[in-house]
Amino acid sequence: MGDVLIMNEIDATANRLGIDLLQVDLDSIQLPPGEDLGIISDDEDVYEDDDQEVESGFGNIIVVDNLPVVPKEKFEKLEGVIRKIYSQIGVIKEDGLWMPVDPETQKSLGYCFIEYNTPQEAELAKEKTNGYKLDRAHIFAVNMFDDFDKFMKVPDEWAPPEHKPYTPGENLQKWLTDEKARDQFVIRSGTDTEVLWNDARHLKPEPVYKRSYWTESFVQWSPLGTYLATVHRQGAAVWGGANTFNRLMRYAHPQVKLIDFSPGEKYLVTYSSHEPSNPRDANRVVINIFDVRTGKVMRDFKGSADEFAVGGTGGVAGVSWPVFRWGGGKDKYFAKLGKNMISVYETESFTLIDKKSLKVENVMDFSWSPTDPIISLFVPELGGGNQPARVSLVQIPSKEELRQKNLFSVSDCKMYWQSSGDYLAVKVDRYTKTKKSTYTGFELFRIKERDIPIEVLELDNKNDKIIAFAWEPKGHRFAVIHGDSPRPDISFYSMRTAQHAGRVSKLTTLKGKQANALFWSPSGRFIVLAGLKGFNGQLEFYNVDELETMATAEHFMATDVEWDPTGRYVATAVTSVHEMENGFNIWSFNGKLLYRTLKDHFFQFLWRPRPPSFLTPEKEEEIAKNLKKYSKKYEAEDQDVSMQLSEQEREKRRSLKNEWEKKISEWKRLHEEEKMERQMLRDGEASDEEEEYEAKEVEVEEVLDVTEEVEE
Amino acid sequence: MFQANSMTLITGSADQTAKLWNVETGAQLFTFNFDSPARSVDFAVGDKLAVITTDPFMELNSAIHVKRIARDPADQGGESVLILKGPQGRINRAVWGPLNRTIISAGEDAIVRIWDTETGKLLKESDKETGHKKTITSLAKAADGSHFLTGSLDKSAKLWDARTLELIKTYVTERPVNAVTMSPLLDHVVLGGGQDASAVTTTDHRAGKFEAKFFDKILQEEIGGVKGHFGPINALAFNPDGKSFSSGGEDGYVRLHHFDPDYFNIKI
Numbered sequence: 001m002g003d004v005l006i007m008n009e010i011d012a013t014a015n016r017l018g019i020d021l022l023q024v025d026l027d028s029i030q031l032p033p034g035e036d037l038g039i040i041s042d043d044e045d046v047y048e049d050d051d052q053e054v055e056s057g058f059g060n061i062i063v064v065d066n067l068p069v070v071p072k073e074k075f076e077k078l079e080g081v082i083r084k085i086y087s088q089i090g091v092i093k094e095d096g097l098w099m100p101v102d103p104e105t106q107k108s109l110g111y112c113f114i115e116y117n118t119p120q121e122a123e124l125a126k127e128k129t130n131g132y133k134l135d136r137a138h139i140f141a142v143n144m145f146d147d148f149d150k151f152m153k154v155p156d157e158w159a160p161p162e163h164k165p166y167t168p169g170e171n172l173q174k175w176l177t178d179e180k181a182r183d184q185f186v187i188r189s190g191t192d193t194e195v196l197w198n199d200a201r202h203l204k205p206e207p208v209y210k211r212s213y214w215t216e217s218f219v220q221w222s223p224l225g226t227y228l229a230t231v232h233r234q235g236a237a238v239w240g241g242a243n244t245f246n247r248l249m250r251y252a253h254p255q256v257k258l259i260d261f262s263p264g265e266k267y268l269v270t271y272s273s274h275e276p277s278n279p280r281d282a283n284r285v286v287i288n289i290f291d292v293r294t295g296k297v298m299r300d301f302k303g304s305a306d307e308f309a310v311g312g313t314g315g316v317a318g319v320s321w322p323v324f325r326w327g328g329g330k331d332k333y334f335a336k337l338g339k340n341m342i343s344v345y346e347t348e349s350f351t352l353i354d355k356k357s358l359k360v361e362n363v364m365d366f367s368w369s370p371t372d373p374i375i376s377l378f379v380p381e382l383g384g385g386n387q388p389a390r391v392s393l394v395q396i397p398s399k400e401e402l403r404q405k406n407l408f409s410v411s412d413c414k415m416y417w418q419s420s421g422d423y424l425a426v427k428v429d430r431y432t433k434t435k436k437s438t439y440t441g442f443e444l445f446r447i448k449e450r451d452i453p454i455e456v457l458e459l460d461n462k463n464d465k466i467i468a469f470a471w472e473p474k475g476h477r478f479a480v481i482h483g484d485s486p487r488p489d490i491s492f493y494s495m496r497t498a499q500h501a502g503r504v505s506k507l508t509t510l511k512g513k514q515a516n517a518l519f520w521s522p523s524g525r526f527i528v529l530a531g532l533k534g535f536n537g538q539l540e541f542y543n544v545d546e547l548e549t550m551a552t553a554e555h556f557m558a559t560d561v562e563w564d565p566t567g568r569y570v571a572t573a574v575t576s577v578h579e580m581e582n583g584f585n586i587w588s589f590n591g592k593l594l595y596r597t598l599k600d601h602f603f604q605f606l607w608r609p610r611p612p613s614f615l616t617p618e619k620e621e622e623i624a625k626n627l628k629k630y631s632k633k634y635e636a637e638d639q640d641v642s643m644q645l646s647e648q649e650r651e652k653r654r655s656l657k658n659e660w661e662k663k664i665s666e667w668k669r670l671h672e673e674e675k676m677e678r679q680m681l682r683d684g685e686a687s688d689e690e691e692e693y694e695a696k697e698v699e700v701e702e703v704l705d706v707t708e709e710v711e712e
Numbered sequence: 713m714f715q716a717n718s719m720t721l722i723t724g725s726a727d728q729t730a731k732l733w734n735v736e737t738g739a740q741l742f743t744f745n746f747d748s749p750a751r752s753v754d755f756a757v758g759d760k761l762a763v764i765t766t767d768p769f770m771e772l773n774s775a776i777h778v779k780r781i782a783r784d785p786a787d788q789g790g791e792s793v794l795i796l797k798g799p800q801g802r803i804n805r806a807v808w809g810p811l812n813r814t815i816i817s818a819g820e821d822a823i824v825r826i827w828d829t830e831t832g833k834l835l836k837e838s839d840k841e842t843g844h845k846k847t848i849t850s851l852a853k854a855a856d857g858s859h860f861l862t863g864s865l866d867k868s869a870k871l872w873d874a875r876t877l878e879l880i881k882t883y884v885t886e887r888p889v890n891a892v893t894m895s896p897l898l899d900h901v902v903l904g905g906g907q908d909a910s911a912v913t914t915t916d917h918r919a920g921k922f923e924a925k926f927f928d929k930i931l932q933e934e935i936g937g938v939k940g941h942f943g944p945i946n947a948l949a950f951n952p953d954g955k956s957f958s959s960g961g962e963d964g965y966v967r968l969h970h971f972d973p974d975y976f977n978i979k980i
Contacts, residue, residue: 579907580886580887580907581886581887598884598886653931656930656931656932657930660899660929660930663859663873663880667856667858667859670810670858670875671810671856671858674810674811677811678757678758678811681756681757681758681760681811681812682757682758682759683758
């Protein structure tokens with residue numbers, strides 16, 4: 001019955017179109033590839049809403065145009081050439097290559113359709129072959145099948161965009177105007193994410209906003225603290241606002257795993273990694289760069305994980321994140337390490353500077369100056385010593401080499417920039433003459449001085465292993481943890497002292513410390529020498545100006561240490577890496593424990609960053625000089641609060657004690673009432689003081705042995 | 713559990729019996745037989761009754777047995793005066809309420825229950841919201857029986873009114889609590905505990921760092937701790953004179969601690 005109905009429909013359609021069914025050669029009909037045979041599904045309109053979520057079914061098809069028009073005899077040859085090109089990029093589906101033929105001329109129409117198994121392969125093919133020169137007359141024009149739909153929809157007449165009324169945005173910086181000058185932090189424990197004020201005066205955190213299941217994996221602040229980003233299956237989102245955390249923007253990126261903000265918060269980079277259709281290939285990587293405020297995709301990058309994992313060791317998802325490093329100030333440039341090149345892009349047009357990458361043979365690592373458009377890069381030794389290793393400083397965008405130094409017998413190298421871009425320290429591990437072990441030295445570049453002088457520094461014992469290195473933020477000093485014993489030494493150096501203006505000099509060495517990590521205060525001057533992991537949470541609060549310890553303390557099993565952005569407080573936390581004692585402590589900068597919060601299943605503690613101060617350096621110096629004058633006002637406030645505090649505390653204790661007294665007297669009363677009954681239970685024993693016990697000495701005679709002595 | 717005159721001792725064992733012993737001579741006086749391990753034992757006021765709990769075993773649920781204790785061991789019989797059933801999971805502790813009118817039980821299902829001794833009916837249950845969230849491991853009565861302290865694997869201990877089951881205080885610590893006791897002399901509460909068996913591989917390898925933690929009974933704040941055990945603490949008891957206490961631990965040691973004079977002057 002069903003067959004007859006369908007035939008009727010076909011007849012009707014044929015009549016309408018004026019086709020004589022009997023004339024049609026059924027064998028010459030070529031069905032379009034794909035399961036749905038090109039027939040649009042009835043519920044196609046469902047897909048229109050969210051084209052990110054659902055595939056149209058044609059997502060793996062590309063259209064290759066500008067092919068040569070060839071007669072039947074050449075079909076196979078042309079098909080073969082195309083198949084060869086396109087199967088290199090991905091696995092073409094069975095019968096996935098279709099070259100339509102003009103029924104009149106019996107020649108190919110000059111374009112073909114290619115279907116892959118996954119949309120990622122199709123997109124990759126489009127990127128790689130669009131613009132490919134088959135020969136001078138035929139340059140491939142490749143598009144996604146789905147895009148044609150989009151192009152067709154473009155109306156012929158241009159209509160000016162709708163004018164949306166202006167809705168003023170919120171003051172996203174409101175949190176900085178807190179009267180009590182407190183800082184915020186976000187914590188994640190269990191399924192909850194909470195933002196709290198660090199109220200050090202009241203010795204406790206004050207809640208700002210809390211939400212369960214706010215994020216599906218982790219949260220991250222934007223670098224200037226304006227936004228809190230959350231990560232979900234479909235993409236990322238940012239939240240912020242004046243008094244509440246509203247969702248400000250969404251960024252679609254299915255299966256996003258990692259995110260990174262540009263330092264000026266203008267752009268958000270998102271990353272995902274996908275299983276390839278051919279298991280022997282590397283994962284497919286998708287990176288999107290969004291404009292944070294508008295949510296628009298400025299640029300995307302797609303490729304195999306191999307292209308993105310050069311140099312560094314594979315991290316969470318096979319690449320070392322972030323893949324794109326920002327530099328040059330004001331989010332001007334971002335760069336990626338490639339094979340034998342560094343690709344530097346600028347954000348005016350989101351293309352490579354000069355349309356090509358910076359070619360550096362064998363480049364292993366690079367690093368931006370935090371403040372200037374300068375890149376430092378490292379090229380390891382080649383050819384068994386024929387070509388020495390070198391470190392270079394390159395100016396962007398001119399790509400001019402500002403300074404370089406050859407280094408011999410290098411086994412490894414790490415670059416550390418000082419926060420103001422004044423200095424670059426390069427830690428160089430070198431082989432000894434026997435090549436059996438390595439020793440370490442530092443090349444110290446003075447960036448801001450003329451000709452960028454380089455100084456070589458070796459530790460007193462140059463065989464010492466370097467465990468940690470850290471520049472003082474905004475300062476001229478650095479700290480190094482070194483040594484091979486279970487309790488290493490910590491040395492402090494200065495690039496500039498009164499006695500030696502242009503030379504690095506050692507300030508002091510602290511011997512035998514239980515430390516393996518360095519945490520400078522963000523304003524310098526103070527440092528926390530921490531012993532994490534094996535040392536189980538040892539903390540030493542050290543004053544580098546006076547070169548003396550302010551306090552030693554312990555946060556048992558601490559996994560994280562983080563200074564607040566003002567350098568007034570230190571947070572230490574035990575995360576769920578450990579089963580027990582999860583939670584965080586807040587300390588003052590000089591090592592006094594202010595308060596402690598326990599939270600089971602504790603995952604993250606992040607201070608909310610602050611944007612840089614608007615004060616000029618001169619004004620900052622003036623305030624530091626006149627600190628007493630300014631601090632008087634705050635001291636008075638503090639006094640008030642602490643008086644309040646003890647008054648509150650005293651009240652609380654008084655009421656607790658009163659309640660308790662009441663309970664006790666109630667119990668006493670009942671106990672008295674029941675006394676008679678109790679006596680009866682004890683058969684009349686009037687032991688009133690049954691709470692007390694009586695120690696009775698009891699003499700016990702025990703027969704040990706019986707012997708009979710028989711008298712003879 | 714000792715009788716009030718310290719002449720007779722009652723013990724419960726996994727060998728599915730509870731026994732009465734003569735303290736002086738060490739002789740066994742009587743054996744009560746059960747179908748599952750006996751766990752918690754307590755003498756009633758007047759020592760004429762004892763309560764014994766048995767664990768769930770195979771298809772048997774846990775139960776609370778009340779036995780009559782004869783003055784003269786020769787007259788001792790084995791039948792139960794009353795058997796209470798109902799709680800799910802193991803009952804870790806059962807004790808007599810004031811005047812033996814009630815029995816208070818606590819165990820694996822984290823609920824504290826008060827039973828009527830006469831009728832065997834369940835009189836009160838602790839509230840799920842405010843009560844313990846995990847197995848209650850330990851229970852200690854105040855000397856006058858007016859209130860009692862429970863310790864739980866949920867890292868807290870709670871103080872309850874023995875007559876009304878009102879929740880009066882909660883003491884929060886960082887580790888699961890295995891044992892609790894109250895000072896007979898000062899308003900101090902002591903909690904002992906350790907870690908879940910599952911966390912054994914992350915054991916604190918600073919030796920001797922398992923603490924018996926002292927809390928101010930009224931203010932619920934931690935005063936300090938006594939370190940020494942290098943395994944979880946499973947038992948705590950104050951000397952009735954309040955001047956010393958003992959702790960027993962997983963490490964196989966029993967430690968006796970004598971307080972120095974400063975202890976008695978502690979002020980927070």
